[in-house]
Amino acid sequence: MTLDTVERAAQTPDEPQPYAELGMKDDEYQRVREILGRRPTSAELAIYSVMWSEHCSYKSSKVHLRQFATKAPKCDALLVGMGENAGVVDIGDGWAVTFKIESHNHPSYVEPHQGAATGVGGIVRDILSMGARPIAVMDSLRFGGADQPDTKRVLPGVVEGISSYGNCLGLPNIGGEVVFDPCYIGNPLVNALCVGLLRKDQIKLATAPGPGNKVVLFGARTGADGIGGASVLASATFDEESQAKRPAVQVGDPFMEKLLIECCLELFQAGVVVGIQDLGAAGISCATTEMAAKGAGGMRIDLNLVPLRDPTLRPEEILMSESQERMMAIVAPDDVPAFLAICEKWDVPATVIGEVTDTGRLVMTWDGEVIVDIPPGTAANEGPVYERPLREPAGQAALNADGPERLPRPADLRETLLTLLGSPNLASKEWVTSQYDRYVRGNTVLAQPADAGVLRIAEALPGAEPTTRGIALAVDGNGRYAKLDPYAGAQLALSEAYRNVAVTGARPLAVTNCLNFGSPEDPEVMWQFAEAVRGLADACQTLGVPVTGGNVSFYNQTGSTAIHPTPVVGVLGVIEDVSKRIRHGFTAPGLRVALLGETREEFGGSEWAHAIHGHLGGMPPQVNLAAERALAEVLVAAAAAGLAEGSHDLSDGGLGIALAESCLAHGIGCSVELPGGDPFVDLFSESVARALVCVRPEALEEFTRLCARYEVPCQVLGTTGGGSLSVEGVFEIAVEELRETHGRTLPAIFG
Structure with missing residues (x-):
């Protein structure tokens, strides 16, 4: 297969690309072409497709979610608000708490155990990436009717996935809810919450400042599991082919995550982390574009250096993989030896895969050829924003008129x-x-x-x-x-x-x-x-x-x-x-x-x-x-x-x-x-x-x-x-x- 380089993309503007299969609309694809002044390479298309997915870009919800900022009450305790991996709140005595809840609904239907387990793992890493020690989890679960065959398939696997992952991490599960309703048949809700504790002067952010600083990928190796997982599964409706999407569900390893937690905490204590981001939805695509956009504006990555579980993975697959238990850190050059030594102590693989630049471009190479050259903010922050049509449901008035007063007491x-x-x-x-x-x-x-x-x-x-x-x-x-x-x-x-x-x-x-x-x-x-x-x-x-x-x-x-x-x-x-x-x-x-x-x-x-x-x-x-x-x-x-x-x-x-x-x-x-x-x-x-x-x-x-x-x-x-x-x-x-x-x-x- 011919490598789709930036040079080749410029020379073959009319080559068909599978953007629709990746969830992109015609106008979204055309906008990418306008941003780049050419067609995207296969690797660039992979980045934009996952970063502009509903799950990652909030393209249909942004216009409404802004109210949480415009109507936000004054709160002196709020240290970090929306826009980071998790919010941080000052609770006094020099302490801060970070907490967040996220969904892993569709993966948990396709493969209940791993879908739920990796939902826990993902939210724990969000908390970890703020510089905090995760101290507890909770979950909010919804299933179809309790006696339905689908519920009997999904619920035990979800509960087992949550318990096995959380228990292996040594995190108490302190609360939540379990609800049954026929409306959730075929579409359970698995919402996982994690809370972490840190000193309020030790907050970490997902940013890549300082040209010359090194980009370090550490944690589990990148595999074929979870390619486009959360970003794709959570950005489309379910149908009879949902069970065929099992390869898109991430596979978790709580023991590696436990090592990763302790490793990160020691790295924070050692002061060798400039910025950090977990690799969740959209994987390397997300971590590189978001950190570069929030930092010095540029980054150069050699994808050949990414440690792989499957050596046959193509660049676009590496970029879309959502393999679990991975983190990306920005490290000053002089601190790299200490960073790598701490990772080795905890038996956590760590590799320098690139460096921060001030070029305003995210550049990635494969076999020495440039396969990605984009302004990172266009993928991370400048995706489509839709003001979707709104209409009160046709039966809303009749529903509200049918009160329970008529029911026999x-x-x-x-x-x-x-x-x-x-x-x-x-x-x-x-x-x-x-x-x-x-x-x-x-x-x-x-x-x-x-x-x-x-x-x-x-x-x-x-x-x-x-x-x-x-x-x-x-x-x-x-x-x-x-x-x-x-x-x-x-x-x-x-x-x-x-x-x-x-x-x-x-x-x-x-x-x-x-x-x-x-x-x-x-x-x-x-x-x-x-x-x-x-x-x-x-x-x-x-x-x-x-x-x-x-x-x-x-x-x-x-x-x-x-x-x-x-x-x-x-x-x-x-x-x-x-x-x-x-x-x-x-x-x-x-x-x-x-x-x-x-x-x-x-x-x-x-x-x-x-x-x-x-x-x-x-x-x-x-x-x-x-x-x-x-x-x-x-x-x-x-x-x-x-x-x-x-x-x-x-x-x-x-x-x-x-x-x-x-x-x-x-x-x-x-x-x-x-x-x-x-x-x-x-x-x-x-x-x-x-x-x-x-x-x-x-x-x-x-x-x-x-x-x-x-x-x-x-x-x-x-x-x-x-x-x-x-x-x-x-x-x-x-x-x-x-x-x-x-x-x-x-x-x-x-x-």
Whole structure:
């Protein structure tokens, strides 16, 4: 095969090129020709095709995502925002936290184990590349109906991939969600979050400054696995040929990643890294173009020097490969020997493959011939930007008019609670979470099934200065709410994650998001997306929590059938003294049980309508961000003052599920009286800005004064103790019956 050099490309302008097969539109290809003043070489076409893919360029979402910057609330704690590998937040005492969530949806359908495993590996490297030690992971998972054959194929592999990779890395999995809905059949969502810790003066960036500095590729060798993986699989709809795309799925090696983590941390400590970037989607294409564009403007690379697992790979395949466990660093010439020595110590292959220039060009050679000569910013930052047509879905008005008011209300509230408690979405996820190590490293304070994960940071880094601080993380979303109203649905995802952080006693501080939607070429999907982004940006502004970064995942549909719009939101919170966190559920007998917040008759998109009637219609619960913020103030203050012994947010399934799960947390029952006139509404409404808190009797008066100060409604329902959940005049259920009902569902389905 003739090598397609830059010189040859200039001499053969009419040679046909497979740009359409690589996902490029006619006008995109013509634009590349205009930028270069000739046709691209095969290697250049590979670079532009992956860098201008939907997954890498955000070409359909950029115009909307800008709201996260234009509406960003003032936040002195924000050290690094959107545009880098992950956001960084100052948490005090000289410490900073970096966190981010990303999707690996399509690869996880094609090859569940490796798709999910490499999703974890990729997000961990994003955190590592900021200069941080990864300290925990979380995941947000969505599958089709729990009893569907496709779910039984995909879910076990996804869970196994997450657990094997994370457990091998020694990272605790401290929280997340597992949701079932028929809309995700054939298109599961696998969203992975990682959080890392660093000193705030040790942040690293993906930049290539300093002409003459060396470009070092280190980590695993480059192979044929994952060629165009995330960038291609995540930029097209699924069809019956999806299973044939298995070679595009990356293959992970968590043991190499563990070595890479420790190697990077020692490199940072030694001060021999000028800039660093992980190799994720688009591989070497992405790392070279982005780092050159952010740095001195130029780079020269000899692709023959790239260590290969498969010596038959062509240059364009090397450039598109998304083989895992690889990093690229910029190193001063005098520091190269020390850099390579540290890599050798950790048995991490490292090779100098080029150097930084100030030419404003990214030049790559193969066998001494120039095969790439492009302005790197045109690939990294100047891709197409589309203002896609928007149209409210044709059936939206009818969907919103079909409220759950017409559904028959249950005569037996006891049976309804047990049915909900055993339904796949509300049943115990222990079958999943027991496969994850939640306590490795010894810094986990709260983990599943608590509302949020909480970590102490005092011992998270060797030799760290003592501190009482801790961090809390929650990730939430509700596709049914967003289907009914994407603007409100995105805000409800944020408010639930914000509330889940607050019920631990931590103050919510910052946000990451993963926006999962159907095809951007569908105006109805783009309307959903635009509304969700607008809603999330507005809510972040109101709550004072900035978006630090995230991910957009489009083309989540099979054929013409899109998933529910599913914005998933992660919230990071900080607690001044981790020993004062609020524990989960009912923690001791003899405590007073208080319901905070206001309950209204709100069942649109509820678990009751979904699990009992298979119904979706009406409007989701009313958003009340002011009430959400006031509730958080009460919970944070109560934790600091030692007034709250236990807590639980109210969300899916309402008060009834919160009471049952609070009993199950420590095997302690309760006796309560419902607050309103309608037991059904009291038990199963999903109104927002509500929480259960259990308080010592002698602290109750001070606690109620605290609620009054922030104008948060507080109703004392009863007392903890005994072996049953007893709702006066309505029903009584033994805790053991609750436990058996709650725990049997997933094991019965998945074995």
